[in-house]
Amino acid sequence: MQDEKKLRSQQWFGGDDKMGFVHRSWMRNQGYPDDLFRGRPVIGICNTWSELTPCNGHLREFAEIVKKGVLEAGGFPLEFPVMSLGETIMRPTTMLFRNLASMDVEESIRANPLDGIVLLTGCDKTTPSTVMGACSVDLPTIIVPGGPMLNGKYRGSEVGSGSFNWMIKEKQKTGVMTTADITEMEACVARSAGHCNTMGTASTMATMVEALGLTLPGASAIPAVDARKKTMAWLSGRRIVEMVKADLTLSKILTRQAFENAIVVNAAVGGSTNLIIHLLAIAGRIGVDLTLEDFDKIGSKIPLLVNLTPSGKYLMEDYYYAGGLPVVLKELKELLHAHAITANGKTIGENCDAAECFNREVIFTLAEPVKPEAGIAVLKGNLCENGAVIKPSAATPQLMKHRGIAVVFETMEDYHARIDDPTLDIDENSVIVLKGVGPKGYPGMPEVGNVDLPEKLILKGVKDMVRISDGRMSGTAYGTVVLHVSPESAIGGTLALVENGDFIELDVEARRLHLDVSEEILRQRKAAWQPPEPLATRGYVRLYIDHVEQADKGADLDVLVGKSGSEVARDLH
Numbered sequence: 001m002q003d004e005k006k007l008r009s010q011q012w013f014g015g016d017d018k019m020g021f022v023h024r025s026w027m028r029n030q031g032y033p034d035d036l037f038r039g040r041p042v043i044g045i046c047n048t049w050s051e052l053t054p055c056n057g058h059l060r061e062f063a064e065i066v067k068k069g070v071l072e073a074g075g076f077p078l079e080f081p082v083m084s085l086g087e088t089i090m091r092p093t094t095m096l097f098r099n100l101a102s103m104d105v106e107e108s109i110r111a112n113p114l115d116g117i118v119l120l121t122g123c124d125k126t127t128p129s130t131v132m133g134a135c136s137v138d139l140p141t142i143i144v145p146g147g148p149m150l151n152g153k154y155r156g157s158e159v160g161s162g163s164f165n166w167m168i169k170e171k172q173k174t175g176v177m178t179t180a181d182i183t184e185m186e187a188c189v190a191r192s193a194g195h196c197n198t199m200g201t202a203s204t205m206a207t208m209v210e211a212l213g214l215t216l217p218g219a220s221a222i223p224a225v226d227a228r229k230k231t232m233a234w235l236s237g238r239r240i241v242e243m244v245k246a247d248l249t250l251s252k253i254l255t256r257q258a259f260e261n262a263i264v265v266n267a268a269v270g271g272s273t274n275l276i277i278h279l280l281a282i283a284g285r286i287g288v289d290l291t292l293e294d295f296d297k298i299g300s301k302i303p304l305l306v307n308l309t310p311s312g313k314y315l316m317e318d319y320y321y322a323g324g325l326p327v328v329l330k331e332l333k334e335l336l337h338a339h340a341i342t343a344n345g346k347t348i349g350e351n352c353d354a355a356e357c358f359n360r361e362v363i364f365t366l367a368e369p370v371k372p373e374a375g376i377a378v379l380k381g382n383l384c385e386n387g388a389v390i391k392p393s394a395a396t397p398q399l400m401k402h403r404g405i406a407v408v409f410e411t412m413e414d415y416h417a418r419i420d421d422p423t424l425d426i427d428e429n430s431v432i433v434l435k436g437v438g439p440k441g442y443p444g445m446p447e448v449g450n451v452d453l454p455e456k457l458i459l460k461g462v463k464d465m466v467r468i469s470d471g472r473m474s475g476t477a478y479g480t481v482v483l484h485v486s487p488e489s490a491i492g493g494t495l496a497l498v499e500n501g502d503f504i505e506l507d508v509e510a511r512r513l514h515l516d517v518s519e520e521i522l523r524q525r526k527a528a529w530q531p532p533e534p535l536a537t538r539g540y541v542r543l544y545i546d547h548v549e550q551a552d553k554g555a556d557l558d559v560l561v562g563k564s565g566s567e568v569a570r571d572l573h
Contacts, residue, residue, distance in 0.1 A: 006247075007039065007041060007042075007115050007244075008113065008114065008115050008139070008566060009041070009042035009076075009113040009114060009115050010039070011113065012113035013037040013038075013042075013113060014037075014038075014039075018573070019571055019573065022573065023113065024037050032076075036076045037076075040074060040075055040076040041074070041075045041076065041115040041116055041241050041244040041245070042075070042076045042078060042113055042114050042115050042116075043070045043075045043076065043077045043078070043114070043115065043116045043117070043118060043237070043240050043241065043244070044078055044079075044080055044108075044109060044112065044114035044116070044117050044118070045063050045066050045067065045070075045077055045078065045079040045080070045117075045118045045120065046080060046082055046105060046108070046109070046117055046118065046119050046120060046130055046134075047059055047060070047063050047079055047080065047081055047082070047120045048082060048083075048084045048085070048119075048120055048121055048122065048123075048126040048130065049063070049081070049084065049120070050084035050086065052084065052086050052089055052090075053084040053085065053086035053089070053122070053123050053126070054086060054088060054089070054123075054190070055086070055087070055088075055122045055123035055146065055194060055195035055196070055202060056084060056086075056120075056121075056122040056123050056126060056146055056195075057193060058146065058193040058194070058224055058225075059120045059122065059146055062120055062144060062146070062229075062230070062233050063079045063120060065230050065233040065234050065237070066118050066120070066144060066233050066234070066236060066237040067079070067237060068234055068237060069233070069234040069235060069236060069237020069238040069239075070118075070237040070238070070240065070241060071237075072237070072238055073237070073238040073239075073240075073241035073242065074241055075116075075237075075240070075241040075244070077237070078112075078114070080108055080112070082101060082104045082105050082108055082130070082133075083097065083100060083101040083104045083129075084101075084123075084126060085097055085098065085101055085123060085124070085125040085126050085129060086123055087123050087124045087125065087201075087202075088123075092442060092443075092444055092446060093442065093444040093445065093446035093447065094123075094124065094125040095125065095277075095444045095445050095446065095447075095472065095555070096442075096443060096444025096445075096541065096544060097125070097129075097444075097540075098125045098128060098129045098132075098278075098281075098555075099129070099132075099544065099548070099555075099556060099557050099560060100540055100544075101125065101126070101129035101130070101133070102128075102129045102130070102132035102133040102136075102285075102560065103133065103560065104133065105119075105129065105130050105132070105133025105134060106132075106133035106134070106136045106137055106560075106564075107133075108133075109133065109134060109137045109139065109566075110137050110564065110566060110568060111568065114139065115139065115140070115244045116139055116140040116141065116142075116240045116241065116243055116244040117134055117137075117139055117140070117141040117142075117240070118141075118142055118143075118144060118236060118237065118240050119131065119134060119141060119142070119143045119144070120144050120146065121143060121144070121145055121146060121205070121206075121209075122145065122146025122147070122194070122195045122202065122224075123146075123195055123202055124195075124200075124201040124202050124205060124274070124475075127143070127145070127202070127205035127206065127208070127209060127278075128205060128278035128281065128282060130143075131143070131209065131214070131282050132281055132282055132285050132556070132560075134250060135250050135251075135254065135282060135285035135286040135563060136285050136560070136562070136563040136564055137563065137564070137565065137566050138249050138250050138251050138286070138563055138565060138566060139249060139250070139566055140240065140243035140244045140246075140247065140248050140249050140250075141214065141240075141243075141249075141250050142214065142215065142216070142236050142239055142240045142243060142343045143209045143214045143215045143219075143236075143343075144215070144219065144232065144233045144236045145205075145206035145209065145210075145215060145219055145220050146194060146195060146206075146224055147194050147195070147206075147221075147222050147223050147224035147225075147226070147229045148194045148195055148196065148197040148202070148203055148206075148221070148223055148224065148315075148316035148317065149161055149190055149191065149192045149193065149194035149195065149196070149197045149223070149224065149316075150191060150192040150194070150197065150223055150225060150317055151197060151315045151316075151317045151318070152188050152189040152190065152191060152197065152315075153188055153191065154184070154185055154188040154189065158315060159185070159188065159189050160189075160196070160197055160198035160309045160310075160315050160476070161189045161190045161196045161197050161198065161476075168182065170452075170453075170458050173455050173458050173459060174458065174459065192223070192224065192225045193224045193225055194223060194224030194225065195224070196475075196476055197223075197315045197316045197317060198308065198309040198310060198315060198316065198475075198476045199269055199270050199271060199272070199306065199308040199309065199310070199311065199316070199319075199475065200272060200310075200474060200475035200476035201272040201274045201275075201474060201475035201476070202475075203220075203221075203271075203316055203475070204266065204269070204271035204272040204274065204275050204475050205272075205274075205275070205278065206219075206220035206221070207220050207221075207265060207266070207269055207271060207325055208262050208265075208266065208271070208275055208278070208279065210325050211258075211261050211262040211264075211265035211266070211325070211329070211348075212253065212254060212258045212259070212261070212262050213253045213254075213258055213261075213340055213341060213342030213343055213348055214250075214253060214254075214342075214343055215236070215343060216232055216235055216236055216239060216343060216344055217326055217342070217344065217351040217352070218232075218324050218325065218326050219232050219236075220324070220325050221316055221319050221320040221324035221325060222320055222324075223316070223317050223320060226320075239343065239344060242345070243343065243345075246345065248341075248343070248345065250286060251286055251287070252341065253340075253341055253342065253343065254282070254283075254286045254288065255288070255340065256288050256289070256290075257337035257339075257340045258337070258340050259279060259283055259288055259290050259294075260294075260298055260337060261336050261337055261340055261348060262275070262279060263275075263279070263294065263295055263298045263299040263375075264298060264299055264302050264332060264335055264336060265325070265328065265329070265332065265336075266299060266375075266376075267299040267300070267302035267303075267304070267374050267375030267376070268302050268303065268304065268305045268306065268328055268331075268332055268374065269304075269305070269306040269308070269325075269328060270304050270306055270308060270310075270311030270312065270370075270374055270393050270394075271475065272391075272474070272475025273376055273389050273390075273391050273472065273473065273475070273483055273484070274447075274472055274474075274475055275376075276292065276295050276376060276389060276484070277445075277472065277484070277551060277554055277555055278554070279554075280292070280552075280553060280554030280556075281554035281555065281556040282554075283554070284553070284554055284556055284561045284562070285556070285560070285561065285562065285563055286563065287562065287563065291552075292378055292386075292387045292389075292552045293378055293387075295375070295376050295378055295389070296375070296376065296377060296378035296511065298375075299375035299376060300373065300375035300376065300377055300378075301373050301375065302332075302335065302373070302374060302375045303366060303369030303370070303371060303372050303373060303374060304364075304369055304370040304371040304373075304374030304393050305328055305331055305332070305363060305364045305365070305366065305369050305370065306319060306328060306362070306363055306364070306370070307361065307362050307363075307364065307370050308362075309476075310394050310475075310476055310477060310478040311370075311371075311374065311391075311393040311394050311478075312370055314361070314362050318359070318362050319362055319363070321358065321359065321362075322357060322358050322359035322360075322362035322363045323355055323356060323357045323358055323359075323363060326351065326352040326355035327352075327355045327356070327357045327363050328363060329348060329349075329351070329352035329355065330352040330353070330355040331363070331365060331366045332366065333349060333352065334366075335366075336348065336349070371393055373392065374392065374393040375392075376389050376390070376391055377389065377390050377391075377392055377508050377511060378511060379482065379506075379508070379511050379512060379513040380511060380512065380513070381512050381513040381514040381515075382494055382514055382515055382522075383468070383485065383494050383495060383498070383504065383513045383514060383515040384482075384485045384486060384493075384494070384495075384513050385486075385487065385493070385494065386486035386487055386550060386552045387484070387486055387551075387552045388468075388482050388483065388484055388485040388486065388513055389482070389483050389484045390480070390481065390482050390483065390508055391481075392508060394477070394478040394479065394481075395464075395478075395479065395480040395481070395508075396463070396464040396479070396480050399464060399465070399466055399480040399506075400480070400506070400507075400508040400509065401506065401507050401508065401509065402429075402431070402466050402480075402505075402506045403503060403504070403505045403506075403516075404429045404430050404431040404466060404503070404504060405429070405430050405431065405500075405501055405502070405503060405504075406430070406431050406433045406498050406499070406500060406501065406502045406503070406504050407424070407425070407426045407430045407431065407432055407433065407500060408433045408435070408498055408499060408500050409432070409433065409434050409435065410435050410436060411435065411436040411437075412434070412436065412437060412442070412446075412448055415434055415451060419451070419452070419454050419455075420454055420455040420456075422455075422456055424454060424456075425500075426454055426457070427457070428457055428460070428462045428465060430465065431465070431466045431467070431468060431504045431506075432451060432465055432466070432467040432468070433467075433468050433469070433495070433498050433504070434448065434449070434451060434467070434468070434469035434470075434471065435469070435470070435489040435495055435496060435498075436470075436489055436490060436532065437449070437469050437470055437471030438470030438471065438485070438486075438488025438489060438490055438491075438550075438551065439488060439548045439549070439550060439551060439555045440488060440490045440491060440545050440548060441470065441488055441489055441490030441491075441532065442471070442535075443535055443536070443541060443544055443545050443548070444544070445470070445471055445472055445551065445555060446471055446472065447471070447472045447473050447474045447477075448469070448471050448472075448473070449467060449469040449471045449472055449473040449481050449482075449483045450467060450473040450474070450477040450478070450479045450481045451467055451469075453465055464479050464480055465479075465480070466480050466481075466482070466504075466506055467479065467480070467481045467482065468481075468482040468485065468495075468504065468506075468513070469481075469482070469483065469485065469495075470484065470485040470486070470488035470489055470490075470493070470495055470551070471483065471484075472484065480506075482506065482513060484551040484552070485513075485551075486550045486551045486552040487550055488550065488551070490531065490532055491531070491550075492526065492529055492531065494515060494522065496529055497515075497517075497522055497525040497526060497529065498515060499525075502515060502516065502517055503515075503516040504516065543557070544557065547559055549561075
């Protein structure tokens, strides 16, 4: 057994004085025997289970499975709840609450007698929020991703949860599907426990943490209801005890090389643009210097290897059966920092050595990829001085270089009120510009960047248009959508100054986004511009508006960047 003085939990449970008595005696009302308090590593199981977070609805059971592994390895498991973030339910957007949940995680870990942490995650923001919070304490930590749903089945075809959302308006307006059809689809598209079964943001975040080295090998793609997911949870419970003994903390795994690996992997799997926001925030917490430009420099030329919706054809269940992320890592090995250490104590290169692909229609080779380049492109120009992003693998090739007239919507409500007006002056060559959906402006930076096209253009058969905003889009979505424009419109970025009729030029190959308006006119517009009234005057949302950073910095709160560590100097009595 490890020297008890090195166990953080012994500051609570190890003394024979009054405070030792207080800490142990109240815990004993749950029936814990004496030996659990005497030198065993205490493992906190951070559970994002909630009935209001459908993607995480199975994690209550998984906590019990993890506990078995912890006990088996000689640890003392203690489960605790934190704020859960249900992407499909919460208003106005879970991104508004990502930083709040990270605070919950951080302070729950720091304030309690914990030596190591198991994060149970699933839905989009539950992964980055828990990782951010854990990074600010920096204890040994392992992640158990909740896993994707099984493939959706609808009238003989397979459908992906999440991606179908963006087709509903088109299918209804064109008469392809009736209300009854949509109702039937509801039950077919999400037919098991788990998160979205496309390479949306939830799958991207699970992939991210495996690529960073924070899970056991192969954990990210196992379907939520596959028995092997339970096995992985059990083994993770065992492993966290060993990580505590080895003092394998987050900062020892989350090196600059690990972040670079995650960027490369995200490109190869066709991952979500949301990875950028979250990875920047995680890097800021753990103290790694990562910039928006790194995503283009490191990842933009990486080939797409995984044929998954929304950039391809298949779904996460198919991906797992084909071999999952270890196969991708093996294919990418020459492009990765293969020596980067991971949660099981081995390098990421060692972990994928034995990987074997079982379906080359799902996972392609580096020599013959799905697409030669698939990473995120970072745009610069007078419309986005600090940057904007686009996902080329989900965009229309013909629109990647485009000049069009701006059709401007000042707010999301303005968009909803006018987009289907038959008199709206808009055609397929126009550029839809949506303001007021950035971190401060909405607030919370919602996934609305891929707004639906006007009804009259849908009826003409138009499938895509250039759309620009300071918001985000779901990883399950697709289209020629420019996102994360920074500075945002709510703080007076150039986006705020765009008017109907302005010409906008997009050139993805040249990494350029330009508003074709003279500097003199922009100065005049800037002088006349009035900032919008804050949308909150109290509570967390007010704190968020006052302290949130811009998208190119990860949209964390400025007061949360960095870490406080695990030390708590004062006792409760």
